[in-house]
Amino acid sequence: MLAILGGTGPEGKGIALRLAMAGEEVVIGSRDATRASDAAEALKELAPDLRVTGDVNDAAARQGDIIFLTVPYEGQAPLLQQVAPSLVGKIVVNVVAPMVFNRGRAKAIQVEDGSAAEESQKILPDSQVVAALQNLSAEDLMQPDLEMESDVVVCSDHREAKEQVSAMVQRIPNLRAIDGGALEYARYVEQLTTLLVNINRNYRCHSTIKIIGP
Template structure:
């Protein structure tokens, strides 16, 4: 089962929908069971026959074999410290891209002492296999199954088998492609592309993504 912590936001719900449509069993986690269940019911309407359930974050972390982190960066440390026992030994996929917004300037990347949100997650969860992926994918397009998405998902990790599995999940979403981005240390560069894309999308009123050519 795939569990998405903080899955009631656009990115989490969009990933839940697309992965469920691809045949995966998905559980959406939230701060409360009620919110998780409501988000699951909403996404299930767009995916008849798909397996989407809801729970609180603790329940989702315990149930998931692969656990996605889709909450804001500010909540990462307290959530992971609380749920560390349930995440030990599991594949943990960080979708988090730390950013802030400044009036008149738009989005900007936030520096993380560990290097990246994904590296910080690995420090907090030494027994987990942390993978960074999906930070640059449009949440709005994920939530609309009628949109034929275009772009690459750069996947970074120090755990080869976990990275391969997450690349396979990316490939299951029609027209997306998982790309091996190397070690987890490279997650910093992938995360920092996201605020740039946010600004490009605001300027051009579009949903830009990234594409690696020549591969």
Template sequence: MVVSIIGGTGPQGLGIAKRLAIAGVDVIVGSRKEEKALKIVNETKEELKDYDIASIEGMANEDAAKAGDIIIMTVPLVAQAPTLKTIKEFVKDKVFLDATVPLETALGGSVKRSIGLCEGSAAERTQALLDGTGVKVVAAFNNISNSQLLNIPEEIDCDCLIAGDDKEAKEIASELINKIPGVKAIDCGPLERARQIQEITPLLIALNIKYKSHFGGIRITGIDFDKN
């Protein structure tokens, strides 16, 4: 199984790539520019040389989308539609994890606020923009900060709330996410729940700023998730 991270050169995508590679998952880091992906992957291999990592490669986003069995997209909201346009033909029927959070910064606003999207959430917008491809979108990694992801070797202390309309896709996503030590995937229900998941992120950012942290995350307690 190969996981391709579209926009994987940014802190969120690279953090996920490093954590998955350390967990033994073959990863491809995608970029608009192949050279940028290759450079970052070389630096990453050097940084992780003491770990027994799985393979990690760098490619242009289109090639990464073609080569990956599972796709994770980690680009800012402004890049969502243009990026999806470039990879749409290569993601047919794949499981597609979307980390996009519609922060107000997309409109020059605050990181502590999100903006409303007519589709309901960024993940639903991704599903709509990929209409006709059979892709199964799962909102994921919206609430785990890049600071936690990149804080290797510390274990991550955070749940990963996910939402999606396809049961099997969510099971595949959960199995992948749960490979990262300290992270527990929690299925929150259909894709329409992505809006609520994404709303947590500006709150976490506001808390991090208020209490001078970078590691604020979320854990759901008091629920037996096997009773489903």
């Protein structure tokens, strides 16, 4: 079972949709049980036969074997502190890209620990944090008939967890996982999202990344 904490927003719903379409069972987490089940129902209307449910974040964290984190950066630390006991021994996939908006322009937040991913590993010393999926457009993820076209850089200090998440990413057709190395490299991937958001605005598009070479 996959759990998406903060899964009622566009990015979490999009990831839930694509992974459920790939056959995974997903529980969407929220601070509010009704919002969670409404989001699950909305996804089931987009594609047939999805196994998606909704629950409050704490219950979703308990149910999930692999946990995705898709809240805004400011919500990350309080949420993780709250659900930490339910995440012990589990893989936590951090999708957070810390940024603020000023007059329509995105600006990266400088995180004291280097990145949202590293901060989450510090809060969750008994979990295996993997940073991934931060460069995927929620709008594209949410269109079930649109084939995704992107590379997904995956960073972690836990080799097996990184391999497991990379394999899961590649269950979404046409996505390729790229080993980005240790978790300390997640900062560059997170900040790239800020650049992509501004490119989207300049070109009115949904930009993403492809790494040439590997």
